[in-house]
Amino acid sequence: MEWFVSALMTGVTSFIATNIDDIVILMVFFAQVNDRLRPQHIIAGQYLGFILLLLACLPGFLGGLFLPKAWIGLLGLLPIVIGIKHGWEWQQEDPSVQTVAEEVMSNLDSEAAIVGLAALLHPKIYHVAAVTFANGGDNIGIYVPLFASSNLPSLIVIVGVFLSLVAVWCGIAYYLASHPTIAPFLSRYAHRVVPFILIGLGLYILIENRSYRLLPAFSAG
Numbered sequence: 001m002e003w004f005v006s007a008l009m010t011g012v013t014s015f016i017a018t019n020i021d022d023i024v025i026l027m028v029f030f031a032q033v034n035d036r037l038r039p040q041h042i043i044a045g046q047y048l049g050f051i052l053l054l055l056a057c058l059p060g061f062l063g064g065l066f067l068p069k070a071w072i073g074l075l076g077l078l079p080i081v082i083g084i085k086h087g088w089e090w091q092q093e094d095p096s097v098q099t100v101a102e103e104v105m106s107n108l109d110s111e112a113a114i115v116g117l118a119a120l121l122h123p124k125i126y127h128v129a130a131v132t133f134a135n136g137g138d139n140i141g142i143y144v145p146l147f148a149s150s151n152l153p154s155l156i157v158i159v160g161v162f163l164s165l166v167a168v169w170c171g172i173a174y175y176l177a178s179h180p181t182i183a184p185f186l187s188r189y190a191h192r193v194v195p196f197i198l199i200g201l202g203l204y205i206l207i208e209n210r211s212y213r214l215l216p217a218f219s220a221g
Contacts (some may be wrong), residue, residue, distance in 0.1 A: 003154060004151065004153075004157060005127070006154075007154040007157035007158050007161075008157060008161060009163030010146070010158060011156075011157060011158040011159075011160075011162060011164070011165075012132070012161055012193075013200075014142055014143070014146055014162065015161065016086075016165075017140050017142070018021055018138050018139045018143070019139070019165075019169060021135055022132065022169060023169060023172060023173050023176070024081070025131060025135065026042065026046065026169065026170060026173030026174075026177075027173045027177045028177075029041060029042045029128060029147075029173075030173055030174045030177035031177045036124065037124045037165050039174065041124040041128065041171065042124075042128050043167070044125045044128075044172045045126065045127065045128025045131075045132065046124040046128055046129070046132055046169070046170055047163075047166055048125065048129040048132075048168055049128065049129035049130065049131070049138075050132055050162070050163075050166050051134025051163075052120040052129070052133050052142070053132070053133060053136040053139050054100045054159060056136075056140055057139075057140055057143035057144050057147050058147065059128070059144075060143065060144035060145065060146075060147040060148040061148060061150065063148055067177040070094070073215070074206070074211050075204040076144070076203065076204070076206040076211065077206070078141050078142070078144070078145050078202065079201060080199050080203065081202075082201035083195040083199040083202065084199065087195035087196075088182070099207040100221065105141070109152030114140050137159055140214070142175050145202075145205055146158070146205065149205050149208060151208065171216075172191065188221060
């Protein structure tokens with residue numbers, strides 16, 4: 001059961017690290033609920049956008065079936081780089097709920113990946129899904145190496161954790177949307193923890209796949 005606990009914890013930490021922004025954006029959506037935008041539209045759109053992100057990351061798992069694990073582990077450098085980059089950017093910026101939402105919403109028109117689904121869904125579901133997908137660049141950068149370094153049972157657990165936490169995320173955002181004084185505090189301070197989580201996740205991938213053996217000093221031993 002050790003592998004199960006490891007996959008469970010990896011799924012939880014990686015989801016939290018890559019979806020802090022989504023909490024803020026979901027809060028903005030829930031704060032705008034009316035006769036045209038219902039909570040079920042937001043939840044369905046969040047799930048749709050997130051599932052599309054997961055599908056975009058699955059080639060990482062397939063590549064991990066054929067490549068040596070030590071080389072796959074080098075993909076752990078991606079979360080480390082992203083964590084360092086975010087740590088630097090967040091020191092230079094003062095994020096807020098409104099600016100995060102505006103930046104992501106500005107990408108809506110450029111996202112063509114799910115335009116074809118618009119005719120099959122309520123327009124508000126499509127809008128939420130488009131925002132989720134547009135905000136998923138970091139998710140892909142983290143999930144691809146994570147999936148590549150996982151076996152099938154671990155991948156199933158991690159994806160199951162992800163899909164469960166989407167519902168938890170929506171519930172938290174719905175609750176916080178009724179307490180607007182919490183939003184600035186969340187968006188200001190939660191991001192400061194994320195770089196450390198991403199760097200830790202990258203180191204975990206490197207060590208779990210024993211990528212350090214690629215270094216001459218370790219391979220000689």
